[in-house]
Amino acid sequence: MMSQALLKVTDLKKAYGAIQAVGGVSFEVQPGEIFGVIGPNGSGKTTMFNSVLGQITPNSGSIEFKGHNITGASPLDLSRLGVGRTFQTLQVFGKMSVRDNLIVAAQEHSGSLLGRLSAPSDSGLGEKADAMIDQFRLRHVADQLAGSLSYGQQKLVDIAMAFMAEPDLVLLDEPCAGVNPSLVGGISTLLKELNQRRQGSFVVIEHNMDFVMDLCHRIMVMVEGRVMAIGTPAEIRANKQVLDAYLGN
Ligand SMILES: Nc1ncnc2c1ncn2[C@@H]1O[C@H](COP(=O)(O)OP(=O)(O)OP(=O)(O)O)[C@@H](O)[C@H]1O
Numbered sequence: 001m002m003s004q005a006l007l008k009v010t011d012l013k014k015a016y017g018a019i020q021a022v023g024g025v026s027f028e029v030q031p032g033e034i035f036g037v038i039g040p041n042g043s044g045k046t047t048m049f050n051s052v053l054g055q056i057t058p059n060s061g062s063i064e065f066k067g068h069n070i071t072g073a074s075p076l077d078l079s080r081l082g083v084g085r086t087f088q089t090l091q092v093f094g095k096m097s098v099r100d101n102l103i104v105a106a107q108e109h110s111g112s113l114l115g116r117l118s119a120p121s122d123s124g125l126g127e128k129a130d131a132m133i134d135q136f137r138l139r140h141v142a143d144q145l146a147g148s149l150s151y152g153q154q155k156l157v158d159i160a161m162a163f164m165a166e167p168d169l170v171l172l173d174e175p176c177a178g179v180n181p182s183l184v185g186g187i188s189t190l191l192k193e194l195n196q197r198r199q200g201s202f203v204v205i206e207h208n209m210d211f212v213m214d215l216c217h218r219i220m221v222m223v224e225g226r227v228m229a230i231g232t233p234a235e236i237r238a239n240k241q242v243l244d245a246y247l248g249n
């Protein structure tokens, strides 16, 4: 019996006026898979993410998560179903400590504001935040204001926040963008750990080819809103069309 895809995107389309940002994209992500998305600037990667995540409404196409149709579901619905994300730009609260950022990220997923206000103050989130802080090697900065950290460290906090809700699938939009090259290896190691320890599945948009080729099990190449190829890193590296359109120099 074939295993059910974790995420199944079918013929997704999104236009902005005359611009067909996403022009009929289909792919599947399997449980436990790290799925990379690469492609030139403006090829529709972020628009595809935002459509999958309920941030924008696609013109057509369907999205299934664990066999359920989630097309048109809100970001809050999705996070409750177990889909998390990070954005291309940082979403940390600069004037809060790293630890409080993580606690707030988890609270966002645990019910209504009213419910939260009336809930006991410590509902185990502090412990969870501490475990995440250790896993992300952020102990030495846990009590500092997030805004005082380097960009790369804030990016780590941003990623850790996405994991506080214990999602089954996380979509990361350019986790290495703007990060000092010395920290990029650390992000890769962390994602590999989260993949192995929690059976975490990821879809990762990234322009850093070394990072993508090393981390991902399979890679989708988008060009002008369409899928040019899907394959293993070795297959993508050897694909002549991809070389000409994107990887070649
Ligand atoms: N809100 C919007 N309004 C109008 N056009 C948009 C909007 N968002 C994206 N576009 C256009 O859609 C196309 C795809 O953009 P998108 O941001 O999805 O690309 P991308 O692959 O994520 O690029 P990058 O690698 O630079 O992040 C581009 O031509 C972009 O200008």
Ligand SMILES: [Mg+2]
Pocket (backbone or CB within 6 Å): 045, 046, 047, 088
């Ligand atoms: Mg983008």
